[in-house]
Amino acid sequence: MMNPRRLTMTHLTPLQQEIFSTIEKEGPIPFRDFMNLALYHHQYGYYTSGEPPMGPAGDFITSPEISPLFGRLIARQLEEMWDKLERPVPFHIVEFGPGRGILAQAILESISSRLLKESLIYHLVEISPALRRQQEDRLISLPYSIYEAPSQAIAGSYGWSSPEELPTGICGCVLTNEFLDALPVHRLQWTEGRFVELYVTNSSDGDEPFQWQKGPLSDPRLLSWVDRHISGQHIVLDEGQVVDVNMAATDWLSSVDSLLRQGFILTIDYGHQAPELYDNVRMDGTLMCYHQHRADPAPLSKAGEKDMTAHLDYTALQRVGTELGWHNLGLTNQMWFLSGLLRPDDFAMTSEMTVQEFRQRQALKKLLMPGGMGEIFKVLIQSKGIYTDSLLGLHQLRLR
Numbered sequence: 001m002m003n004p005r006r007l008t009m010t011h012l013t014p015l016q017q018e019i020f021s022t023i024e025k026e027g028p029i030p031f032r033d034f035m036n037l038a039l040y041h042h043q044y045g046y047y048t049s050g051e052p053p054m055g056p057a058g059d060f061i062t063s064p065e066i067s068p069l070f071g072r073l074i075a076r077q078l079e080e081m082w083d084k085l086e087r088p089v090p091f092h093i094v095e096f097g098p099g100r101g102i103l104a105q106a107i108l109e110s111i112s113s114r115l116l117k118e119s120l121i122y123h124l125v126e127i128s129p130a131l132r133r134q135q136e137d138r139l140i141s142l143p144y145s146i147y148e149a150p151s152q153a154i155a156g157s158y159g160w161s162s163p164e165e166l167p168t169g170i171c172g173c174v175l176t177n178e179f180l181d182a183l184p185v186h187r188l189q190w191t192e193g194r195f196v197e198l199y200v201t202n203s204s205d206g207d208e209p210f211q212w213q214k215g216p217l218s219d220p221r222l223l224s225w226v227d228r229h230i231s232g233q234h235i236v237l238d239e240g241q242v243v244d245v246n247m248a249a250t251d252w253l254s255s256v257d258s259l260l261r262q263g264f265i266l267t268i269d270y271g272h273q274a275p276e277l278y279d280n281v282r283m284d285g286t287l288m289c290y291h292q293h294r295a296d297p298a299p300l301s302k303a304g305e306k307d308m309t310a311h312l313d314y315t316a317l318q319r320v321g322t323e324l325g326w327h328n329l330g331l332t333n334q335m336w337f338l339s340g341l342l343r344p345d346d347f348a349m350t351s352e353m354t355v356q357e358f359r360q361r362q363a364l365k366k367l368l369m370p371g372g373m374g375e376i377f378k379v380l381i382q383s384k385g386i387y388t389d390s391l392l393g394l395h396q397l398r399l400r
């Protein structure tokens with residue numbers, strides 16, 4: 001008789017087969033490792049396989065994809081930061097996780113100061129070779145030179161760098177939009193007064209190849225992370241509550257300290273401050289998948305075919321910044337951030353509006369929408385080696 005498990009194996013995608021075999025050989029894997037493979041497996045990962053993950057033909061749409069105005073307003077914020085830094089040459093802009101390169105394109109196209117255009121070096125740090133190719137195609141026609149190696153980059157250029165190759169001790173701005181929420185998270189569950197970790201194991205029923213299994217914490221650093229950012233903050237979890245621990249985000253932020261000698265860190269992403277994030281209205285954590293523009297709450301199915309994301313702990317990011325001696329200049333939401341950067345002529349009323357102007361207005365509304373993108377996305381600006389309390393993007397409101 002045919003083994004039912006083997007029969008199921010033939011229906012698995014190559015990525016699922018690889019994960020299935022690994023678990024068969026080595027035992028259950030932490031969800032963090034599963035998410036890492038599902039999103040970034042070198043051949044079959046969601047971001048690395050070559051399919052367009054975002055944009056109208058993909059599974060979800062990000063703010064820069066909605067309207068070039070998003071990038072234009074960020075360019076305005078960058079110009080002000082450059083000014084506050086007393087116009088250094090070079091002024092480095094480092095964008096981690098640039099996706100299809102739409103934000104980089106909008107920023108590079110809309111910087112208005114000729115002096116800044118000639119002073120900047122724009123570094124794109126991208127893990128996915130497929131997305132990097134899309135970025136190259138999109139940026140090639142811009143009037144900037146392209147650097148060969150980050151260490152030899154000259155002012156007025158852009159190019160690609162790995163995190164290791166980036167020059168250290170730079171002056172400028174490190175920028176991310178929906179990058180940190182795409183880093184793999186550990187899933188922990190509060191059970192009988194302690195945390196256990198959620199692992200992924202092979203399923204014993206035929207419909208889905210994988211299922212959850214509880215186990216001890218897979219990494220000793222997790223215990224100090226939750227002590228520092230959850231238990232130590234007097235946050236009380238309910239029995240069975242799940243939290244998604246993004247150690248990669250706090251580690252990444254710490255790594256920016258050696259990169260940046262003086263400047264700003266601009267983070268735009270889904271997230272909350274800790275009391276809200278770990279409230280028991282989020283009993284199942286915040287992990288969510290996106291497939292064909294629809295939210296999908298089943299992370300273990302269709303590995304590699306959908307996006308996965310978890311909300312950031314903005315209190316933890318601010319705490320890490322404070323411990324590094326940085327300034328937390330402000331946390332706000334996208335609506336207030338973009339509103340602070342808008343000028344009256346960005347949405348001037350004209351008696352006859354073209355279809356394009358109407359579409360632009362609609363796109364702006366979507367970016368600012370309270371209850372939608374305007375509030376879901378938070379904006380954190382931190383600084384190192386410089387303090388200012390008058391940035392345009394933080395002019396309207398700061399969340400306490």
Ligand SMILES: C[S@@+](CC[C@H](N)C(=O)[O-])C[C@H]1O[C@@H](n2cnc3c(N)ncnc32)[C@H](O)[C@@H]1O
Nearest residue numbers: 047062097098099125126127128177178179182
């Ligand atoms: C959700 S997309 C956001 C894309 C873009 N920032 C936007 O707003 O349209 C996440 C991006 O981060 C990239 N990424 C994820 N992990 C990365 C890493 N460790 N290093 C560099 N890029 C990474 C992905 O390949 C993708 O480009």
